[in-house]
Amino acid sequence: MKSAAGLLKRLARTFAIVVMVVAGSTILVRFAPGYLSDAREMDSRYGDATRIELSAEAARSASLKQMLSAEFVGWTHGDLGVSRQYDVPVAELIAPRLAVTGGLLLRSIAFAWTLALCAALVSSLGRNPSLLWQTPSTLLLAVPTAAMATVCMLSDRGGPVLVMTLLVAARDFKFLDRLLRKAWREPHLLQARAQGITTFRLVCAHILPGIASQLLALATLSIVTALSALVPVEVIFSVPGLGQLAWNAAMNRDLPVLLAVTMIMAVAVTFAGMPSDGAREWQGA
Amino acid sequence: MTVKTSSFRIAAMWLLTALVAIAIAVLSLPGKSYSSQDREQLLAGASAQHPAGTDGLGRDRMVRVAAAMLLSIAGAILASAATTLAAAGIGTISAFGPALLGRFAMLVCDVFLALPWLFLLMMVRSALPLTTSPAHSAVVTFLVLAALGWPACARAVYQGALELRNAEWMLHARAGGLRGTQIVRHVLPNLTPLLMPQFLICIPAFIIAEANLGALGLGIGEPLPSWGGMLLELDNSAMLLRTPWVYLPIGLLIFILLLLEAVAVEV
Numbered sequence: 288m289k290s291a292a293g294l295l296k297r298l299a300r301t302f303a304i305v306v307m308v309v310a311g312s313t314i315l316v317r318f319a320p321g322y323l324s325d326a327r328e329m330d331s332r333y334g335d336a337t338r339i340e341l342s343a344e345a346a347r348s349a350s351l352k353q354m355l356s357a358e359f360v361g362w363t364h365g366d367l368g369v370s371r372q373y374d375v376p377v378a379e380l381i382a383p384r385l386a387v388t389g390g391l392l393l394r395s396i397a398f399a400w401t402l403a404l405c406a407a408l409v410s411s412l413g414r415n416p417s418l419l420w421q422t423p424s425t426l427l428l429a430v431p432t433a434a435m436a437t438v439c440m441l442s443d444r445g446g447p448v449l450v451m452t453l454l455v456a457a458r459d460f461k462f463l464d465r466l467l468r469k470a471w472r473e474p475h476l477l478q479a480r481a482q483g484i485t486t487f488r489l490v491c492a493h494i495l496p497g498i499a500s501q502l503l504a505l506a507t508l509s510i511v512t513a514l515s516a517l518v519p520v521e522v523i524f525s526v527p528g529l530g531q532l533a534w535n536a537a538m539n540r541d542l543p544v545l546l547a548v549t550m551i552m553a554v555a556v557t558f559a560g561m562p563s564d565g566a567r568e569w570q571g572a
Numbered sequence: 573m574t575v576k577t578s579s580f581r582i583a584a585m586w587l588l589t590a591l592v593a594i595a596i597a598v599l600s601l602p603g604k605s606y607s608s609q610d611r612e613q614l615l616a617g618a619s620a621q622h623p624a625g626t627d628g629l630g631r632d633r634m635v636r637v638a639a640a641m642l643l644s645i646a647g648a649i650l651a652s653a654a655t656t657l658a659a660a661g662i663g664t665i666s667a668f669g670p671a672l673l674g675r676f677a678m679l680v681c682d683v684f685l686a687l688p689w690l691f692l693l694m695m696v697r698s699a700l701p702l703t704t705s706p707a708h709s710a711v712v713t714f715l716v717l718a719a720l721g722w723p724a725c726a727r728a729v730y731q732g733a734l735e736l737r738n739a740e741w742m743l744h745a746r747a748g749g750l751r752g753t754q755i756v757r758h759v760l761p762n763l764t765p766l767l768m769p770q771f772l773i774c775i776p777a778f779i780i781a782e783a784n785l786g787a788l789g790l791g792i793g794e795p796l797p798s799w800g801g802m803l804l805e806l807d808n809s810a811m812l813l814r815t816p817w818v819y820l821p822i823g824l825l826i827f828i829l830l831l832l833e834a835v836a837v838e839v
Binding site: 300303304305307308311312315316425426428429430431432433434437438441511514515517518519522533534536537538540542545546548549552553556557560 | 680682683685686687688689690695696697699780783784788789790799800803806807822825826829830833
C-alpha cells in the first residue's frame with residue numbers, strides 16, 4: 288500500500304515536471320525575440336503585400352494562450368502540432384526516426400556501460416587511481432563530440448555508435464571508478480577479501496547490490512549524456528534520427544518540430560530517472 | 573590534496589595564463605585583425621606573414637585562434653560566474669526559506685535538468701531574429717549557457733545550505749537573534765568550498781558546449797571567430813590534406829580543456 292502510494296507520488300511528480308517542461312518551453316519560444324520573424328519576409332521575390340500578409344499571419348498565431356492550447360491539444364491528439372517547414376503533422380516526421388535514434392542510444396549505452404564497468408572494476412582493484420585508466424577518459428571528455436565524430440568519419444574508422452560509446456563510457460568510468468573504490472574500502476569487504484573470498488563473488492554478491500541505486504542514477508545520467516551527443520553525431524554521420532531532425536528544424540526555424548523533439552527528450556529523461564528515485568527511496572527505507 | 577596534484581594544478585594555471593598573454597599579444601600586433609582578408613593567400617600554409625597559415629577566406633589563422641580563445645574563455649568565465657551566483661542565491665534562499673519554497677525550487681531544478689542542454693540551446697538560438705549581429709549571438713550563446721547551467725549547482729548548494737541550517741552553531745546564532753542578512757553573511761563563506769569547484773567545472777563545460785553548438789552552425793556568428801566555427805574547417809577533407817595547420821584550433825582547444833580540467837580537479 289505504502290509502495291503504491293510512493294509510486295503514485297513519483298508519477299504525479301513526473302507528470303508535473305512534463306507539464307512544466309511543455310509550458311516553460313512554449314513560453315520560452317513565444318517570447319524569444321525572433322519568434323515572429325519569418326525567413327520569407329526577407330526574400331526579395333515576395334511583394335510588399337505578401338510580406339505584410341506574412342507578418343499578419345505570424346502575429347495572429349502569436350497568442351500565448353493559443354500556442355499553449357495548440358501544444359496541449361496536439362499532444363492529446365497525438366499529432367504534436369504541424370511542421371512549419373514540411374506542413375505535415377510533427378508526429379509523422381518523428382515516428383520513423385524514433386526507432387533509429389532509440390536503437391543508436393540503446394547500443395551506445397549498452398556498449399558504454401560494459402566498457403566503463405569492466406574498466407572501472409579492473410582499475411578500482413589497484414591502490415590509487417592510475418594514469419593508465421584516467422588519461423584516456425580525461426582526454427575523451429576534452430574532445431568536442433563534433434570533432435570526434437568528424438575525425439572518425441574522415442578517417443573512415445568507427446561510426447556513430449563508437450563515438451557515442453566512447454563519450455558515455457568516458458563519463459561513466461569516472462563515476463564508476465570513484466564509486467567502486469569507495470565500496471572496496473568498506474570494512475566488511477576488506478575482511479571478506481582477507482578471508483580469501485573471490486573477487487567475482489564479492490562483486491556480484493556485495494558490491495553491485497550495494498551500489499544499485501547509484502548505478503541507476505548513473506544510468507539516467509548516461510541517457511542525458513548520450514542525448515547531448517546525439518545531435519552532432521547524427522548530423523555528421525547523416526543518421527536519419529531525431530537529432531538530425533532537431534538540427535534541421537533549428538536551421539530552418541521550424542519551432543513546432545524542435546519543441547516536440549525537446550519535449551520527447553525531456554519525457555525520456557524524466558521517466559528514465561524514476562527507477563533511480565524509487566531505488567533510492569527503497570534503499571533509504 | 574597531495575603535493576603532486578597541487579603542483580600540477582599550479583603548472584596548469586601558469587600555462588593557461590601564458591596562453592592568454594600570448595593571445596593578447598598576438599591580437600595587439602599592428603595590422604592584425606580577425607576579420608581582415610588576404611585574398612592573395614587563400615588556404616595558405618605557414619609563412620612569415622601568416623605563421624599558422626590562412627583559412628578559406630584568407631584570414632590569418634593564428635589571429636583567429638587567439639581571438640576565439642580569448643572570447644570563449646572570457647565568455648565561459650562570465651557565464652560560469654553568473655550561473656554560480658544564481659545557484660548560490662537560489663540554493664541558499666530555498667534552504668533558509670519556507671519548506672514549500674525549497675520543494676518548489678527543487679521541482680524547477682528538476683524541470684531544467686530534464687531538458688537536455690543542447691536541444692534547449694538549439695531551440696533558443698534558432699528563435700533569435702534573422703538579423704542578429706555576431707556580437708549579439710556571442711552574448712546570447714553565453715547568456716543561455718549561464719541560464720541553463722544553474723540547476724545542478726543549485727541542488728548541491730541547497731543540500732549544503734540545509735546542512736548548515738541544521739548545524740549547531742547556526743541554531744545558536746538564530747537563537748541568539750541573528751537577523752537574516754547577518755545569517756547570510758556567515759553562510760556564504762561556508763558555502764565557498766562547494767561553490768568554487770562548481771564555478772571551475774562549469775568553465776570547460778561551457779567552452780565545450782559553445783564549440784559543439786558552433787560546429788552545428790548555431791553558435792557565434794561569423795566573422796567573429798569561435799572554436800565551433802573553426803571546427804567546421806575539419807569538415808573539408810581537401811583542406812585537411814593541404815595544410816596541417818587546420819588542426820591547430822582543435823589541438824589548442826583540447827589542450828586548454830585539459831588545463832582547465834587540471835585546475836578544477838580537487839580544488
